[in-house]
Every structure is written in C-alpha cells, then in structure tokens.
Amino acid sequence: MIPTKSTRRRRSGAAVTLHEVAKLAGVHPMTVSRALKGSETVAEATRENILRVAKELNYTPNLAARALVMGRTETIAVVTGPVSEHYYAHLLYLLEGELTASNYKMLFLRSRDINQDLFSFVDANAVDGVIAIDAYFNIRDIVQSQSTFIPPCVYAGVPHPSWSTSVDTINIDLSEGIREAIHAMLDSGCRRVAYLVSNHGMASKTEIRPRVYEATLEAAGHARELINLDIGSNTYVHDLVRSRLVEYIRAHGCPDGLLCQNDEMAIAAYRALRDLKLRVPDDVQLVGCDGLAYMEYFDPQLSTIVQPAEQMCALAWQFLQQRMNDAYAPRQQATLTAHLRVRPSLKAFNETST
Amino acid sequence: MIPTKSTRRRRSGAAVTLHEVAKLAGVHPMTVSRALKGSETVAEATRENILRVAKELNYTPNLAARALVMGRTETIAVVTGPVSEHYYAHLLYLLEGELTASNYKMLFLRSRDINQDLFSFVDANAVDGVIAIDAYFNIRDIVQSQSTFIPPCVYAGVPHPSWSTSVDTINIDLSEGIREAIHAMLDSGCRRVAYLVSNHGMASKTEIRPRVYEATLEAAGHARELINLDIGSNTYVHDLVRSRLVEYIRAHGCPDGLLCQNDEMAIAAYRALRDLKLRVPDDVQLVGCDGLAYMEYFDPQLSTIVQPAEQMCALAWQFLQQRMNDAYAPRQQATLTAHLRVRPSLKAFNETST
DNA sequence: CTGTTAGCGCCTTCAA
DNA sequence: TTGAAGGCGCTAACAG
Numbered sequence: 075m076i077p078t079k080s081t082r083r084r085r086s087g088a089a090v091t092l093h094e095v096a097k098l099a100g101v102h103p104m105t106v107s108r109a110l111k112g113s114e115t116v117a118e119a120t121r122e123n124i125l126r127v128a129k130e131l132n133y134t135p136n137l138a139a140r141a142l143v144m145g146r147t148e149t150i151a152v153v154t155g156p157v158s159e160h161y162y163a164h165l166l167y168l169l170e171g172e173l174t175a176s177n178y179k180m181l182f183l184r185s186r187d188i189n190q191d192l193f194s195f196v197d198a199n200a201v202d203g204v205i206a207i208d209a210y211f212n213i214r215d216i217v218q219s220q221s222t223f224i225p226p227c228v229y230a231g232v233p234h235p236s237w238s239t240s241v242d243t244i245n246i247d248l249s250e251g252i253r254e255a256i257h258a259m260l261d262s263g264c265r266r267v268a269y270l271v272s273n274h275g276m277a278s279k280t281e282i283r284p285r286v287y288e289a290t291l292e293a294a295g296h297a298r299e300l301i302n303l304d305i306g307s308n309t310y311v312h313d314l315v316r317s318r319l320v321e322y323i324r325a326h327g328c329p330d331g332l333l334c335q336n337d338e339m340a341i342a343a344y345r346a347l348r349d350l351k352l353r354v355p356d357d358v359q360l361v362g363c364d365g366l367a368y369m370e371y372f373d374p375q376l377s378t379i380v381q382p383a384e385q386m387c388a389l390a391w392q393f394l395q396q397r398m399n400d401a402y403a404p405r406q407q408a409t410l411t412a413h414l415r416v417r418p419s420l421k422a423f424n425e426t427s428t
Numbered sequence: 429m430i431p432t433k434s435t436r437r438r439r440s441g442a443a444v445t446l447h448e449v450a451k452l453a454g455v456h457p458m459t460v461s462r463a464l465k466g467s468e469t470v471a472e473a474t475r476e477n478i479l480r481v482a483k484e485l486n487y488t489p490n491l492a493a494r495a496l497v498m499g500r501t502e503t504i505a506v507v508t509g510p511v512s513e514h515y516y517a518h519l520l521y522l523l524e525g526e527l528t529a530s531n532y533k534m535l536f537l538r539s540r541d542i543n544q545d546l547f548s549f550v551d552a553n554a555v556d557g558v559i560a561i562d563a564y565f566n567i568r569d570i571v572q573s574q575s576t577f578i579p580p581c582v583y584a585g586v587p588h589p590s591w592s593t594s595v596d597t598i599n600i601d602l603s604e605g606i607r608e609a610i611h612a613m614l615d616s617g618c619r620r621v622a623y624l625v626s627n628h629g630m631a632s633k634t635e636i637r638p639r640v641y642e643a644t645l646e647a648a649g650h651a652r653e654l655i656n657l658d659i660g661s662n663t664y665v666h667d668l669v670r671s672r673l674v675e676y677i678r679a680h681g682c683p684d685g686l687l688c689q690n691d692e693m694a695i696a697a698y699r700a701l702r703d704l705k706l707r708v709p710d711d712v713q714l715v716g717c718d719g720l721a722y723m724e725y726f727d728p729q730l731s732t733i734v735q736p737a738e739q740m741c742a743l744a745w746q747f748l749q750q751r752m753n754d755a756y757a758p759r760q761q762a763t764l765t766a767h768l769r770v771r772p773s774l775k776a777f778n779e780t781s782t
Numbered sequence: 783c784t785g786t787t788a789g790c791g792c793c794t795t796c797a798a
Numbered sequence: 799t800t801g802a803a804g805g806c807g808c809t810a811a812c813a814g
Contacts (some may be wrong), residue, residue: 090806102785107809115783118634134551139807140493147492149535156521163517166792167510170536179554181503182524182536197443197488199791200533312721341725348727367666368722373696373702445791454800461793469799493791497806553807786813791806798801 090133093096099127110135141199149179150394151201153192153209157182158310158340161364163380165207168387176391178202184209196225203394206387207231226397228406230390232282242393242406248363249286249382251379254414255361256290257333258377262421266358267291267331268299270319272311276335277302283335283363299329302339315342320349329350330358337362337378344372360419363412374418382410444487453481453697464489495553503533504748505555507546507563511536512664513692515718515735519561522741530745538563545586557748561585561740580751582760586636595758596747598740602717603640605733606687608768609715610644612731613685616775618713621645621685622653624673624697626665630689631656632678637689637717653683669696674703684712691716691723691732698726714773717766729774736764 096103101120109116109124110133116124127133141147152169154162166182173180181201183192195201203226216392228243259267269287271277277284277300284300291298303324305314319342334340340362347358354360354374362369365380393406416423450457455474463470463478464487467510470478481487506523508516520536527534537546549555557580566567586599613621623641625631631638631654638654645652655676659668673696682704688694701712708714708728716723719734745768749759770777 080682089553092809093807103807104786104809105784108784111809117783120784123799132551134548136496136807137552137554137792138492138501140809141790142490142496142792142807143490144641152536157511157517157524158521163511163514163520166517166536167512167522170511174538180536182506182520182534184528194488197486197494198491200491291724312720312725316725317481341722345725345727362562368695371666371699372726373699394786425725446793447791457791458793459800459801462800465793471799474799490791493806494793495806496808497793499806739789784814787811789802789810793806794804796801796803798799 089136090131092133095124095131095133098131100123111251128342137383139315145199146202147179147200148177149181149201151181151183151192151195151204153183153204153206155208159336160339160368161383162207164366164384165387168384169205169391172387172391176395177230193225193227196227203227203398205230205390205394207390226394226401228390228394228397231388234404240405242397243408244389244393245407245409246386247409247411248282248379248381251412252283252286252415253290253348255333255377255379255420256287256294256331258414258420258422259333259359259361260294260418262359262425264329265296265332266299267296267333268301268329269333269335270301270303270315270339271335272303272305272315272339274302274304301329307347311338312342313344315339316346316349318353319343319346323350327354328358332358332360334360337364337366337376338419340369340376340378341372344376354419355421355423359421361414365412365415370417372419376419377417377423378413378415380415381412385410443490444485445490448485449478449482449485449487450756451596452485453478475620477482477601479782486562492779499553500556501533501554502531503535503555505537505546505549507537507558507560509562513690514720514722515691515737516561518643518720519737519741522738523559523745526741526745530749546742547579547581550581557752559584559748561744565695567740580748581747582744582751584740594759597762598743598747599761599763600735600740601763601765602636602733602735605717605766605768606637606640607644609731609733609774610648610685610771612768612774612776613687613713613715614648615711616779618685619650620653620683621650621687622655622683623687623689624669624693625689626656626657626659626669626693628656628658631732641687642702665692666699669693669699670703673697673700677704677706682706682712686712686714688714688716691718691720691730694723694730696730698730708773709775709777713775715768719769724771726773730773731771731777732769733766734769735766739764755765 092106096106105116109121110128115228150173157163157166170180190205196204196392206229208231209215224241226240231246232248233245242410255351256267269284279285288298303318305311305317332343334343340360344360347354352358360376362376365378369376369378389408396403444459446460450460456737459470460478463475464482504527508519511517511520523535560583562585583593583594584599586602587599610621623638633639642652645732657669657672659665688695688697694714698714701708706712714730716730716732719732723730723732745761750757
C-alpha cells in the first residue's frame, strides 16, 4: 500500500502524468495534451480512447507545469481591508462570484498586514493580476515607482487623495452620500451634527469624508464636531468605539446627529447610545457608511451610505481582464457614486414613508 | 519602451530569471540559487555580490517553476460556507492569520457552489493541502472513496452525522450549548420553546441540532415546535427569514422562546419580532448560534452559542501541517465544545448579572 | 491527424 | 566552494 517512490518528489497519491496516460493509450504525450484541451485536431477515435484512459487513471493536469510553460496561472490575487469587517467579506463574496464564473482562482492575501509588496506575486508568476480594494499602502509602492511596466492591477474603492495613480481605478465617490446624510439631519432639526472617525488618518483634512463633512456644515452655517476616537489600526474596533464614545458623550454631552466613518462604527455607536439610554432617532440620528445588510436589522433600522459593491466588483474584474489582455491599453477609470439610504434612524424616514 | 519579445511567452514586465542574475554576477545559476536560499555553502564575497545584483535586477523567483520541481506550492486551499455569512468571514480572517504567520498562501475556493472536487487542486499540484469548514459535500466524495491515499486535508466544523470520515477532523460539539440555551429558557418560565431552521436538511432528525433540541424538550416534558422556514440553500437568507417568520407568527402565534440555527437567522428573527412589536426578552427570549461579535451590539444584546473559532482554526492548521509532514501519520481528531453566552435576550441574564 | 524537438525556470545530484 | 548535467510536467512550433 505504500506508494512507490518512483520519481523523487512525486506526491504520494495520484499525480498521474500526461506520459502515463499516453503510454496506456498508445499515443504520444502531445496527442494526449491536445485531446484534453479543446478539441483542435484529434481523430474522434483516439480522442475518445484518450479521454477514457485519462478518466480511468484519474488524470489531473499539473497546474504548476502548465503555469510554467504558459506564463499564466488563471489565479488572481485579491487584497482588501481586514476581512473581519463585514464590508470586505461581502466584497470577497462578490469577487469570488466573478472569478469563479470566469474559471479563475482567487489567492486571498494580506487583509491584515498592510505593508507587503503585492506585485512580487505577479512577478513570481503566482498570479496573473491583482485586485486591490481600499488597500492604499499595498499598491502605493508600485504606483509611485517609475517603472515603465505595471503588472495587471485594478485599484477600487474610496480614492486616496494623496496620489494620482496610473493604475486602472474604480473610484467610489462618497461625497454625494455624505451631503445627503448631513442635510437629512439638518433638515429635520439637528443642531449638532458630529462626524465619528476611528483614527487620525480618517480625521485628516486630506481625507474626503471629513473634508466634505466640514464643507457641508460650514456652508450651512453650523459648527463642526469631529470626534476622533483614536483607536489606531486596531482590527476589532467595536469594543473600543463603544467605550470611548460613551466616555466622550459623558464628557461633552451628546450630538443630536451622528455620521459615522463606516457601518462597523455605526453599529458600535448604536450600542454606545443604547448603553446611555439614548434613543435613536429621537435623541440622536444615526448614519453609517458602507451599506451592510445588517444595518437593516437593527432596531430602529439604521441608515447608511450605500457603496455600490456589486457594480464595483463587476467592473473591477472587467477592467482587470481587459488589462491582462492588453498591457498597453489606455488607462481605465470609472467613478461610482454612493447614496444615502434613509431608514428609521433618520427622522426623515417618517416623512419619506408616509 | 515596449519590452523585447525575447522569449516567447515571457510576461512583459520584470520576470528576471536566475540565469540573468548569474550572468551579471559572473557566476553559475546554481550558485545564485544557493546564495538566495538559506546560506548552505557559498563564499561570503560571492554571496554578497549575488544578493546585490539580485536586488538591483529586482529578481523574484518564479514560483511555478519552483513548485514544479519541488512538488509543493506553500499554498493551502480553504473551503468554507458562503463568506457572505459573517461567521465564515471570521473564520477566514483567523485562518489567514495562521497561514500568513507560517508563510503560506491561501487559495480561497468555492464558498458558494458546493459540488466541486477539491482534491483535484491537490492532485494538480496547485495546493499542498485543504482546510474545509462546514463544507460537507465538498469532501464527501473523497471521504467515501475507497482510495488508499487521501491528500492532506482537515475537516473542521459541526460534524455531519451521516458519515464517519477518515480524514483529520475537528468536531464542534454544539449539544452542550443547545441544552444550556433550552434550559435557560425553560427555567425562566418559557412554555413554548421553538427551534428555527432554514431548510429541510437542518430540520432532519439526523442533524445534531434538532436532535438535541427534541431530546432536551422531551426530557423536560415539553412539546416541540420545529419551525422550518424552508428557504433552501439561498444565500441571502435574511429577508426571507424575516418575512416568513412574520407570517408564521401571524398564523400560529408566537413562541416565548426561540432558538435559532445560527446567528444570521437570529438576527433576522430579531427583526421579524420587532416588526411585530414583540419585545425581547419580555415576549420572546432569543438565542442564536455561532458567536458573532455583532450579536452583542443589538438591543437587547443577543445571546448566542459561541463556537470556539480561534481554537478551531489554530488546531486545523496544526493538524494540516502535521499531515503534510507525514501522510501516513495516524488520524488526528479533536472535539471542541460550544457553550451558551447569556446576554439580555435571555431573562436569565438579569439573574446572572445581579 | 500525429509525432518530434525544445525549453519554460528552478533545483537535485554528482563531479570538479 | 562552485560548475555541469538532467529533469520536474507540460505545451508551442514545426515536421511528417
């Protein structure tokens, strides 16, 4: 029962090769190769015989060998933010659908450690291309390098303001949604609309969210209140957001409108408010950002700025395929707009629905 | 700027090979190979020179070539339920941590279409092993085949009762948690504890959850109420669970205790109850199963049977590594127990906390 | 329609 | 300490 150590490193199990099939079918390996790929030009009789033998031997082509000779792996690297956040998990789910529909495999990389040279995977012939979502720092090096050649790569997500990239890009424009959210709150009588962020980077004036927030409030003649909980790049943010927001409200009183950097934080904020016996939307109106399905299941149902995730993923894969076909095609770009979804966590919901 | 078409299929970009480094360093390719791997036996001077040249040329080893000759890819296939469910996303996150810590890559496969021969990926030398979680049907074929050799594979999750597998296994034992949940509800006065499932399979007597549910209620002398919403294998279950549960309750009145197949369904059930203006826990006590972080952020905070996810993932990777080292090592098995976490959605919470 | 030749980039093995 | 030979399994290109 112990397998023969025929070849030096042959995996103990199956590992039938083209040659073995060929020998048993009484033809040259090349004929087997042809027969197993799309038809091409093999006689019906031989083909059928070959297929039969291959099935009998349970032949599986060695993908490493094929990748070596073809220079392609039919594998795409996908890089996102931490998949512990449901937003990224959802994107992964959507991308998985796109890729498997095209018979591509997905190498899932680095949702946590952020400083990693992605393109080495392309150079290493481990993947044919890269889809990076909201992973600024992962592709920054490449984008900034002056290399004439950039491997097939699509960057999608909320654009980072500090660089203008030369890679194919799908930008999510949040500004519309943010304005809609702020106006929804102001129009229903909010006098103190705060913006809740998790760290310094997200509070910075170069980020689009705080910028739009500040501009919108200023235009409306209201004071700004940027709440930076400063939890760094911690992954499990919920607990910290919850406790620090409770502290903040105890110290400074509570805003009557709360716009959150993303849905995860909105959920944590919701909890903090309930801890304090504050009611949504009567005491505080609450809006998140991402469009998680879960938001609708809270009580009251939570409003959110919905990112067009399906569209983004479909387009990302489309762009990447095009790029893999033609490395020197002109740069591809698209911008998708995120809009507010009004739910009962906004007082505007009642006006809308009745 | 257009790259030379030197070799026929060379990818347009980098793709520096060992030979080019060798030529520039004035040594034999073999020496480069040695110098770049762990030291071995290369003179200090030559090594340094080689490393310098390699860096200068931005050399990246071709993983396909290495995989071909080594027979290993340092890649693991991970198969789970649909990653749109947060539970699986969380497992993915944990596994990613394990794998990257060991310098392994992760091929993420088939979280949706369930009938796929996973082991062809191992045969194809595309991955060195497989971690399958709650993906019965994906590994069923292999487990049932009488093949003497099973590729490195670890199956983890709630065990399927119908087969006794010969692969390495980590079983999650939910029965403890289910009993605890049911008793928590009965002890606080529930007279009608129902069990909510999504489809026929989950309602079947061969499944452990309904079995334990029925046995426990029977032992306590209570009637059983299995609510099967029969939504098949739909992925986005929330909406359907919500609407069908509302219908059910309108038709049959409401149980005063609701145990759910998993947390996703508990969340949907929570929403259905709120739609009906029913209060948790006053009108209905509610318990989910999985241990999602989100459960704690609802109001009231939702109780759940917590699966030991960290432990499971760590153990899965440990088992798989061992198996990859020794294909003929004895079968590895472990059982982890899930326990109830009592939160305010159970009346017992007040007794506990005060 | 099928076989031959050559080589993808790397590593193992043996020789110097 | 380094070099040379050979092959992993497959496929493109060209013969026949």
